[in-house]
């Protein structure tokens with residue numbers, strides 16, 4: 068880890084309710100005691116929990132993020148959608164965009180590009196997810212795929228200072244598998260060369276067993292954590308182990 072602080076981003080996906088938020092008390096207490104400036108914690112709950120979680124996190128150093136948003140710049144007749152202004156207004160600072168689970172539902176690079184541009188205009192910071200499928204990895208297309216996702220997704224965005232990139236191999240998400248440390252190092256190096264100045268995180272099955280391997284990869288700026296972030300104890304243990 069080369070940075071001032073390490074990111075730990077909790078992506079709760081389509082899990083959690085008001086009761087679940089109580090489990091965050093442990094995390095809030097833990098963070099208060101933890102070495103300041105060492106970590107940047109961001110919780111991305113489903114949109115139903117953005118407002119109550121914002122209230123809970125108000126006097127803490129933990130930040131709030133949304134998991135996706137509509138591409139539009141204005142309000143409108145879009146049933147079931149929320150825009151980046153609404154996310155900002157509820158107190159969130161971040162939004163995850165380009166997650167493979169949404170790409171699988173049909174989101175393409177140009178749609179993601181529009182979402183990123185409008186979210187930046189709204190004053191949000193972006194957690195931009197990229198990653199290759201197993202098939203693409205087998206065909207040795209990883210760098211080509213990432214390169215495309217970056218150039219299309221970040222098209223006409225000059226200032227990248229509010230963009231954090233999360234490298235998430237699709238085959239690693241929720242599978243318990245991760246790439247070799249040397250592979251992650253190589254890919255992160257490649258991404259940082261393409262998007263100078265951005266922080267680059269790793270995501271995909273980060274857990275208490277593999278964090279020892281992952282923390283040794285010097286150019287990784289932190290982690291985007293799905294499954295293991297839904298359990299406060301596991302999440303805290305991962306953070307502790309990163310610094311042990």
Ligand code: PGA
Pocket residue numbers: 078235239240241242270271272273291292293294295
């Ligand atoms: P996972 O999810 O940690 O459960 O693999 C990561 C993600 O999809 O962001």
